[in-house]
Amino acid sequence: MPLSRSLSMSSLSGLPLWDQEELPVDELLLFEIAWEVTNKVGGIYTVIQTKAKITVDEWGENFFMIGPYYEHNFKTQVEQCDPPNAAIKAAMDSIKNNGCQVHFGRWLIEGSPYVILFDIGAAAWNLDRWKGDLWNTCSIGLPYHDREANDSLIFGSLVAWFFKELTDKLQDKPNVVAHFHEWQAGVGLVLSRSRKVPMATVFTTHATLLGRYLCAGNADFYNNLDKFDIDREAGERQIYHRYCLERAAVHCSHVFTTVSQITAVEADHMLHRKPDVVTPNGLNVKKFSAMHEFQNLHSMNKLKIQEFVRGHFYGHLDFNLEKTLFFFIAGRYEFSNKGADIFLESLSRLNYLLRVHKSDVTVVVFFIMPAKTNNFNVESLKGQAVRKQLWDTAQTVKEKFGKRLYEALLRGEIPDMNKILDRDDFTIMKRAIFATQRHSLPPVTTHNMLDDSTDPILSNVRRIGLFNSRNDRVKVVFHPEFLSSTSPLLPMDYEEFVRGCHLGVFPSYYEPWGYTPGECTVMGIPSVTTNLSGFGCFMEEHISDPSAYGIYIVDRRFRSADESCNQLTQFMFSFCQQSRRQRIVQRNRTERLSDLLDWRYLGRFYMHARHLALSRAFPERFKIDTLAPPPTQGFRYPRPSSVPPSPSASLHSTPHHSDAEDDDDDDNEPYDEDEEAERDRLNIKVPFSLGAVPEGKKKQPGEYGN
Numbered sequence: 001m002p003l004s005r006s007l008s009m010s011s012l013s014g015l016p017l018w019d020q021e022e023l024p025v026d027e028l029l030l031f032e033i034a035w036e037v038t039n040k041v042g043g044i045y046t047v048i049q050t051k052a053k054i055t056v057d058e059w060g061e062n063f064f065m066i067g068p069y070y071e072h073n074f075k076t077q078v079e080q081c082d083p084p085n086a087a088i089k090a091a092m093d094s095i096k097n098n099g100c101q102v103h104f105g106r107w108l109i110e111g112s113p114y115v116i117l118f119d120i121g122a123a124a125w126n127l128d129r130w131k132g133d134l135w136n137t138c139s140i141g142l143p144y145h146d147r148e149a150n151d152s153l154i155f156g157s158l159v160a161w162f163f164k165e166l167t168d169k170l171q172d173k174p175n176v177v178a179h180f181h182e183w184q185a186g187v188g189l190v191l192s193r194s195r196k197v198p199m200a201t202v203f204t205t206h207a208t209l210l211g212r213y214l215c216a217g218n219a220d221f222y223n224n225l226d227k228f229d230i231d232r233e234a235g236e237r238q239i240y241h242r243y244c245l246e247r248a249a250v251h252c253s254h255v256f257t258t259v260s261q262i263t264a265v266e267a268d269h270m271l272h273r274k275p276d277v278v279t280p281n282g283l284n285v286k287k288f289s290a291m292h293e294f295q296n297l298h299s300m301n302k303l304k305i306q307e308f309v310r311g312h313f314y315g316h317l318d319f320n321l322e323k324t325l326f327f328f329i330a331g332r333y334e335f336s337n338k339g340a341d342i343f344l345e346s347l348s349r350l351n352y353l354l355r356v357h358k359s360d361v362t363v364v365v366f367f368i369m370p371a372k373t374n375n376f377n378v379e380s381l382k383g384q385a386v387r388k389q390l391w392d393t394a395q396t397v398k399e400k401f402g403k404r405l406y407e408a409l410l411r412g413e414i415p416d417m418n419k420i421l422d423r424d425d426f427t428i429m430k431r432a433i434f435a436t437q438r439h440s441l442p443p444v445t446t447h448n449m450l451d452d453s454t455d456p457i458l459s460n461v462r463r464i465g466l467f468n469s470r471n472d473r474v475k476v477v478f479h480p481e482f483l484s485s486t487s488p489l490l491p492m493d494y495e496e497f498v499r500g501c502h503l504g505v506f507p508s509y510y511e512p513w514g515y516t517p518g519e520c521t522v523m524g525i526p527s528v529t530t531n532l533s534g535f536g537c538f539m540e541e542h543i544s545d546p547s548a549y550g551i552y553i554v555d556r557r558f559r560s561a562d563e564s565c566n567q568l569t570q571f572m573f574s575f576c577q578q579s580r581r582q583r584i585v586q587r588n589r590t591e592r593l594s595d596l597l598d599w600r601y602l603g604r605f606y607m608h609a610r611h612l613a614l615s616r617a618f619p620e621r622f623k624i625d626t627l628a629p630p631p632t633q634g635f636r637y638p639r640p641s642s643v644p645p646s647p648s649a650s651l652h653s654t655p656h657h658s659d660a661e662d663d664d665d666d667d668n669e670p671y672d673e674d675e676e677a678e679r680d681r682l683n684i685k686v687p688f689s690l691g692a693v694p695e696g697k698k699k700q701p702g703e704y705g706n
Helices: 043-062 071-077 086-097 121-138 147-170 182-194 209-216 230-236 240-252 261-270 293-312 340-356 378-410 423-435 456-464 494-500 515-522 534-542 561-577 580-597 599-617 659-668 673-682
Strands: 028-033 063-068 078-080 102-107 114-118 175-181 200-205 255-258 324-330 362-368 373-376 447-449 474-479 503-505 527-530 551-554
Touching: 028 043, 028 147, 028 182, 043 063, 043 175, 043 599, 063 147, 071 078, 071 102, 086 102, 086 147, 114 147, 121 147, 121 182, 147 175, 147 182, 147 240, 175 182, 175 599, 182 200, 182 240, 200 240, 200 599, 209 230, 209 240, 209 261, 230 240, 255 261, 255 599, 261 534, 293 324, 293 378, 293 494, 293 580, 324 494, 324 561, 340 362, 340 456, 340 474, 340 561, 362 494, 373 378, 378 423, 456 474, 494 515, 503 515, 503 561, 515 527, 515 534, 515 580, 527 534, 527 561, 534 551, 534 580, 551 561, 580 599
Parallel strands: 028 063, 028 175, 063 114, 175 200, 200 255, 324 362, 324 503, 362 474, 503 527, 527 551
Antiparallel strands: 078 102, 102 114, 373 447
16 A cells, blocks of 8 residues: 655744755655664664654555565564565665575654665675775775674675666656665665666665764864874774775765765865765654643653662752752763763762852762673662662551551541650651661662772762762762663663653764753753764754753853863853742743754755755756755744843852742743743744855854755
8 A cells, every 4th residue: 555645844843844846756766775674783773763754654565675684573573575666676686686685674663764774794705895896896894803894894795786777677667766864774875886777776875884983082083183184093093994985985876965064164175175964963853742741751750760769869968859950861881982070070070069168959960871780789779679668657657647647637636746656656767867878879880890990980980089978069860871661770671761851962073963862852951962963063053042042052062171171060050049939931942942843843854965966967857956956944932031131140150049038039030931832933044044144244163065
């Protein structure tokens, strides 16, 4: 049964309509090629999986994804079926008849796209011959010990073979568009172009190979972009052959795209080609029918985190949980790239500020980064056991108290509160209190670390002295495992945990896009990002005052590390000064930005890339006005009308304030949620296009040319 093609670009309230002439998709076939199709090995999997539905809505039965075949993935994620297109079936049969294996089916994700999966192992007997073909074609040799590069060659050779067979049978009717992701899939693009296969090609790099390696080695990357000897750096890291494959794919493609403006700058220097289109990463945003349902979810999940904190800090729970804020950082354990280094330094400075100002606010910071461990530590498990025991004791005494109170009231008496509990009850309660005494500080980490002495986070915690002592207003909890609802310590999924926190902090140094702050935004949780992340650049471009909408952007490109630390500290300190109502208002604003990150809006960037590729591959059939401004322009949220002109006007002069002051501020703040939301939808401005800076205009921070 054919799938419908109901592309709902106008369904997002307030977003500019997609007015580019639609492609004749009935006369085209679209293929998307990536190593991550049905194969969860990195962040690109999220991009491909979440984007599938909007692409299927547009292309229907003419959209296919191509990836490597893994038996377990195929059996658990793919419903096998026959290809609906006779030419595709014939091309697959031709490959099978020559001793290779290829599988077809529907990927069981939202949108249910068709997938074509090539068996790498079954075709490995061709490896030496295909290495010779690659050398004869573009003089790139692959070492025998690089398994990943060899697998990429086998995969790319099968993809190029498939496209040659397919286009021979189609005879240009319909035309083919092939979109390749990353260097592992790029081999197929290089071989297809060298064999003059008639199709339009798009290549997307989500992060340059050499950029990842250089930043992992703590190089001063962005200040030396124009100074690196690219060939020498790639050779020293023994990835020169991979770099050559990546660069060849970039220069062979009709259209080259990357995921952010900051990665566009990087690609220009590392790969020597400016991206034609920037294609930001999106998410499938599901709106709640009730306006403030996400606020209710925040409250519910915050209670779960508070329960964990009660157990983890038993015996030292001398802070008010109602005035405790939960911050977190999560992701791969790349200490410098993810910004954990400046985050820890900023936490030390935040702790000093809160203590100096005698703040009654406590901040509990979670580090959710997987590291090598051998199990939960005993102290953490004991904490949760003590908390549960206290709860059971309280419930027992409460039942006795309630029963005696009930009986006294039935007799028409007001009970004597000194006699309503007997000596046994007091004994039980005293024993419970004594059980909460501990002679050590609450642990910083929840697990036994294998490399405790050399672990970067723990080493820096020792350096700054944040050991969860009673005097510290900033407490640290390092959870070196991804979250799970089955955990005996913190039984929450990642989404539940994020919803329960107050602020996500991601001060990354190298982050081509950055899904973590994007996920926070969609859930209505404010976050900290940087102008070196794709997400931060995107938000700077689309929002006049990001911090008013709960997106705090740390300048790590044009400031020193110490200045960036101070800026991050000030962001967190200002957040701690907000009243509860101000945080609720800010979460409402943050959640409204989710439309910006919806694939229904961001999918247009991919549409433009495909149209551009077709106009270059088949100029006689597809035309695009190169002089017109690119249709892939966004819109710009103005500053919320209820935000005062000076940031200090909406904050207290000192973080130590009374509840009465909070009430006064709440009553006087000129805020109407519905009115402001409607104004955001209507008062939209078109920003500068994604192009170069006009001559004579000074380039501003966060404003990059392709």
